[in-house]
Amino acid sequence: MTADQRTDAGKGATAPVAEEATHDLTVASDGHSSSGSQSGVRRFTTDSADGPDFTLGEYDLSERAALRRVAGLSTELTDITEVEYRQLRLERVVLVGVWTTGTLAQAENSMRELARLAETAGSEVLDGLVQRRDRPDPATYIGSGKAKELRDVVDTTGADTVICDGELAPGQLRQLEGVVKVKVVDRTALILDIFAQHARSREGKAQVELAQLQYLVPRLRGWGESLSRQVGGRAANGVGIGGRGPGETKLEIDRRRITARMSKLRKEISGMKTARDVKRSRRDNNQVPSVVLAGYTNAGKSSLLNRLTGAGVLVENALFATLDPTVRRAETSDGRVYTLSDTVGFVRHLPHQLVEAFRSTLEEVAAADLILHVVDASDEDPEAQIKAVREVLADIEALDVPEQIIFNKVDDADAETQLRLRSLVPSALFVSARTGFGLDDLRQLIEERLPRPDRSVVALIPYTRGDLLARIHSDGEVVSEDHTNDGTLISARVRPDLAATLEEFATV
Numbered sequence: 406m407t408a409d410q411r412t413d414a415g416k417g418a419t420a421p422v423a424e425e426a427t428h429d430l431t432v433a434s435d436g437h438s439s440s441g442s443q444s445g446v447r448r449f450t451t452d453s454a455d456g457p458d459f460t461l462g463e464y465d466l467s468e469r470a471a472l473r474r475v476a477g478l479s480t481e482l483t484d485i486t487e488v489e490y491r492q493l494r495l496e497r498v499v500l501v502g503v504w505t506t507g508t509l510a511q512a513e514n515s516m517r518e519l520a521r522l523a524e525t526a527g528s529e530v531l532d533g534l535v536q537r538r539d540r541p542d543p544a545t546y547i548g549s550g551k552a553k554e555l556r557d558v559v560d561t562t563g564a565d566t567v568i569c570d571g572e573l574a575p576g577q578l579r580q581l582e583g584v585v586k587v588k589v590v591d592r593t594a595l596i597l598d599i600f601a602q603h604a605r606s607r608e609g610k611a612q613v614e615l616a617q618l619q620y621l622v623p624r625l626r627g628w629g630e631s632l633s634r635q636v637g638g639r640a641a642n643g644v645g646i647g648g649r650g651p652g653e654t655k656l657e658i659d660r661r662r663i664t665a666r667m668s669k670l671r672k673e674i675s676g677m678k679t680a681r682d683v684k685r686s687r688r689d690n691n692q693v694p695s696v697v698l699a700g701y702t703n704a705g706k707s708s709l710l711n712r713l714t715g716a717g718v719l720v721e722n723a724l725f726a727t728l729d730p731t732v733r734r735a736e737t738s739d740g741r742v743y744t745l746s747d748t749v750g751f752v753r754h755l756p757h758q759l760v761e762a763f764r765s766t767l768e769e770v771a772a773a774d775l776i777l778h779v780v781d782a783s784d785e786d787p788e789a790q791i792k793a794v795r796e797v798l799a800d801i802e803a804l805d806v807p808e809q810i811i812f813n814k815v816d817d818a819d820a821e822t823q824l825r826l827r828s829l830v831p832s833a834l835f836v837s838a839r840t841g842f843g844l845d846d847l848r849q850l851i852e853e854r855l856p857r858p859d860r861s862v863v864a865l866i867p868y869t870r871g872d873l874l875a876r877i878h879s880d881g882e883v884v885s886e887d888h889t890n891d892g893t894l895i896s897a898r899v900r901p902d903l904a905a906t907l908e909e910f911a912t913v
């Protein structure tokens with residue numbers, strides 16, 4: 406094996422999803438929009454408690470470039486302090502990775518995944534380089550010789566961006582940019598950007614913005630005080646940013662504003678979580694068991710949800726089509742009701758900022774009765790998918806929820822692969838959301854693994870409480886039922902909460 410390997414990262418990947426690739430996203434949550442002027446002086450409305458409209462003044466070009474680089478923002482933007490995000494405009498990209506551990510095949514898979522991520526963000530992958538190293542170079546991520554080679558690849562292909570397969574220190578990004586002379590972004594910024602493109606709900610948008618800001622804050626420190634300027638004069642004359650008076654640097658103001666914005670977002674997210682908790686506890690009180698589809702991005706979770714519930718959920722051959730959790734009602738063949746939900750797709754090296762920001766959404770997974778862990782059987786490295794998903798499950802403390810591995814897309818996996826997967830996870834179920842193969846088995850499995858009603862009750866339910874009778878029928882198992890003058894005498898097995906409700910009508 407040679408030390409340096411060129412990958413075919415772009416070749417194995419599927420067609421880019423160009424739609425909306427350059428769509429802009431404004432995340433000012435109160436509906437105020439910012440307005441920019443060509444001159445570089447930007448006025449905008451802020452929803453911060455610090456004050457109303459204000460003027461930021463001008464950044465010089467190098468500062469703007471630094472801001473964009475730090476934020477991983479689009480080329481024609483913007484002042485970070487406007488708290489407005491646009492998508493990365495990554496058009497023609499070259500990928501670069503450092504292979505430190507594992508096999509070459511694993512390193513290449515990681516690059517292939519990076520290629521898919523880049524394409525999901527709307528870019529065209531032109532080439533990819535991997536360098537074998539004990540650890541990334543502290544200055545330029547790859548070694549200086551390799552960086553020059555990368556510059557040649559950039560020149561030859563006409564790429565406008567380099568994407569690194571890791572999270573880089575701000576200094577590394579800057580120094581590598583200095584060598585290759587085009588924009589350099591890292592995997593984290595790329596994933597954050599894809600999430601920003603896919604966020605639809607208010608909660609999803611707020612969560613992504615929070616994650617972006619978390620990514621941003623240490624990077625503000627990274628390019629540091631040298632870019633700070635005294636803006637105390639502006640702050641003091643009232644046009645500034647709620648001013649702490651003279652002497653405050655631009656950097657400090659940025660940082661303070663971002664911190665304020667982050668705590669506002671946290672509050673918003675926790676408010677939305679409360680609303681969701683209420684819904685969930687209503688479901689819990691009705692003891693509706695919940696089954697969650699979790700798994701790697703693009704594994705086919707939405708397709709399975711559609712198949713199992715007939716719900717019209719977006720299915721897209723792109724990473725992270727699903728960002729906002731979808732909860733659907735489903736029923737077993739014996740009429741027991743449960744909820745089936747789709748969750749955000751996981752990915753290798755899911756930025757910790759995202760896991761943090763999406764924690765409240767992911768808590769749904771930790772509260773489930775059963776996790777259907779969907780794995781793409783046609784993927785080159787399903788083991789890596791399983792590992793990555795389990796890492797996130799561990800992170801959100803969902804490891805003690807019963808988990809069932811479902812290998813999906815078996816229509817696209819040859820017999821040899823299926824055999825290998827079978828020996829890898831003997832208890833796994835093999836299905837195809839596309840052809841319908843194995844779905845009856847999956848339904849049956851859900852039925853068997855749903856918590857069963859285990860309390861025996863005998864109760865005389867007055868005719869005025871048809872609601873209770875209906876619940877016993879839908880959530881429990883009726884043993885016998887008799888209509889008497891005083892009401893319905895019913896013997897049934899039900900779950901503990903319903904048993905408690907029925908206590909006042911119990912006859913034994």
Ligand SMILES: Nc1nc2c(ncn2[C@@H]2O[C@H](COP(=O)(O)OP(=O)(O)OP(=O)(O)O)[C@@H](O)[C@H]2O)c(=O)[nH]1
Pocket residue numbers: 700701702703704705706707708709719720721722723724725726727728748749750751813814815816817836837838839840
């Ligand atoms: N061949 C094959 N393709 C499938 C199957 N199930 C889903 N797909 C395809 O896989 C792609 C991703 O499917 P989704 O259902 O959107 O996957 P997901 O896991 O919800 O994706 P994220 O939203 O990224 O987490 C789509 O192009 C589907 O048509 C299957 O059983 N066989």
